[in-house]
Amino acid sequence: MRNTRKVVLIGLLVSLGLILHFVEAMIPMPILVPGAKLGLANIVNLIALVLIGFRGGLTIFFLRVLIGSLYAGTFLSINFYLSLGGGLTGYLFMALVYYLFQDKFSLIGVSIIGAVFHNLGQLLIAYFIIKNPGIFYYLPYLTLLAIPTGIGVGLITYFTSRYLPVVEGGGAGDG
Amino acid sequence: MKDLWHYLTRNDKILILFLLVLSLSGILFPFNPFQGKTGEGTEMFLVIQKGNQEEIRFGLESTYGEPLYIEVEGPIGISIIEASNGKVRMKEAPPDDLEKTCVKTGWIENPGPMIICIPNQISIWIEAEETGLDGVSW
Numbered sequence: 447m448r449n450t451r452k453v454v455l456i457g458l459l460v461s462l463g464l465i466l467h468f469v470e471a472m473i474p475m476p477i478l479v480p481g482a483k484l485g486l487a488n489i490v491n492l493i494a495l496v497l498i499g500f501r502g503g504l505t506i507f508f509l510r511v512l513i514g515s516l517y518a519g520t521f522l523s524i525n526f527y528l529s530l531g532g533g534l535t536g537y538l539f540m541a542l543v544y545y546l547f548q549d550k551f552s553l554i555g556v557s558i559i560g561a562v563f564h565n566l567g568q569l570l571i572a573y574f575i576i577k578n579p580g581i582f583y584y585l586p587y588l589t590l591l592a593i594p595t596g597i598g599v600g601l602i603t604y605f606t607s608r609y610l611p612v613v614e615g616g617g618a619g620d621g
Numbered sequence: 622m623k624d625l626w627h628y629l630t631r632n633d634k635i636l637i638l639f640l641l642v643l644s645l646s647g648i649l650f651p652f653n654p655f656q657g658k659t660g661e662g663t664e665m666f667l668v669i670q671k672g673n674q675e676e677i678r679f680g681l682e683s684t685y686g687e688p689l690y691i692e693v694e695g696p697i698g699i700s701i702i703e704a705s706n707g708k709v710r711m712k713e714a715p716p717d718d719l720e721k722t723c724v725k726t727g728w729i730e731n732p733g734p735m736i737i738c739i740p741n742q743i744s745i746w747i748e749a750e751e752t753g754l755d756g757v758s759w
Contacts, residue, residue, distance in 0.1 A: 477725040480737060518719065524740045525719065547632070555633035562640065572737070577673035578744045580735045586647025593640055597625070604628065 452613050455498060456506055463490035463510040464517070479587040481568065485561055485595050491537050492557055492603040498613050500541050507537050524575060528568055535567025536560040553604045558596030562589050651733055663749045665732075667709050669702065670744045671695055681707045681747065695741030702745060709745060711736050 466486040473484070487510065494503035511529050515521040540560035543551055551559075565588040573581050629637070665681040671693060681704065683689070688705035690712070698715025700723070708730040711723040723738035729747060736745040 477722070477727070480722045480726045520719065528739065550630065550632040551636070552628060552630045552633050554629055555636050558633075558636060558640070572739050575739055576670075576737060576742050576744050578670060578735070578737075580744065580746055581737060582652050583733060583735060585652070586644040589640055590644035590648065593637055593644075597637075601625070601628065 452498060452502065455613060456494075456502060456509075459490050459494050459498075459506045460509045460513065463487050463506065464514055466490060467510070467514055479584055479591060481565075481572075481584065482588055482591050483595075485564065485599055487533075488536065488557065488560055488564070488599050489602050489606070491533070492540060492553060492560065492599065493607050493610070495537075495541055495544055496553070496603070496607045496612070497610055500545070502613070503537065503541070507533055528571055531571040532564045532568030535570075536564030539563040552600065553607075554597055554600030557600035557603060558592060561592035561596040561599070565589060565592060663751050665707065666748045666750055667704055668746055668748055669693060672742045681709070684709075693741075693743055695738070695743050697741050700738055700741050700743050709736070709747065711738060711745065714738055715741060 466489060470484055470486045475484070490510065491503055491507055494506045498506075511526070511533060512521075515523075515526045515529070518525075520526050537560065540556050540563075543559045544556050565585065569581060569585055569588070573579065666678055667681050667684075668675060669677040669691065676693060677691060684704040685706055688703055691702040691704070693700050693702065695715070697717040700711060700715060701713040703710055703712040708728045710728045711726065714721050714724050718738060718740045723736050723741075723743070726734075726736050729736060729745075732747050732749050734746070737743075
């Protein structure tokens with residue numbers, strides 16, 4: 447029964463992540479910095495990390511990027527690798543901070559770390575594609591914007607996850 | 622905002638402050654491998670790079686008056702670059718570039734920012750080079 451709960455929750459969170467991704471694409475945002483994003487889909491990564499644990503969150507992340515790219519027709523394109531690289535780097539560092547320093551950082555801190563490393567991972571992949579170090583000119587602008595977006599994502603996750611039960615046998619410690 | 626302060630731990634605040642200082646100093650002292658001094662005695666050059674290959678380089682002075690259109694072919698199609706009155710922008714990206722980040726970046730006219738089309742592997746920037754002439758000798 448517990449396993450069923452987990453499967454259902456993974457399915458729900460994958461679809462929620464896909465919706466958030468499309469909703470974000472529809473929000474008209476001024477291009478302050480090329481490549482800057484709200485990172486709404488990161489809400490799902492963080493909720494999954496808190497509710498289901500590391501492996502569950504990773505599964506949800508991979509499924510979301512895979513299905514999202516199949517919908518958008520970008521599977522195995524450069525955009526796909528950018529999403530995968532940025533998202534994975536962000537998720538791994540969030541998990542690291544969440545498990546090792548849970549008593550020191552709130553979900554807001556964890557989400558800011560995720561946003562910063564998402565940017566870093568994505569810029570590194572972009573650098574390997576266009577092979578131009580000038581791209582790192584934008585890094586400080588991106589890390590600056592990671593503060594408000596990270597705070598937003600962290601607060602949303604905090605308030606949402608408070609109302610959702612942790613999946614037994616899958617919460618913190620499952621890594 | 623008062624409430625937000627309540628949700629942050631001590632380490633959160635340190636992290637935010639650290640990031641703020643690091644980002645702002647990175648913005649004030651930008652990382653730019655192609656930076657040159659702007660101003661008297663320098664000339665602006667437009668550089669277009671495809672992959673790691675420099676494709677085109679020319680002085681922006683020639684773009685006053687008539688706008689100049691340059692077509693560069695990349696892996697997913699043809700990108701159209703417009704240079705006009707010392708400024709440059711990506712006018713058109715191939716239809717397969719769904720996000721069109723390079724077009725949305727708009728005009729650049731100084732060394733530093735870069736127009737980047739990752740799907741088409743094109744980067745465009747402006748370099749300042751000393752020409753050896755100073756303003757007084759004109």
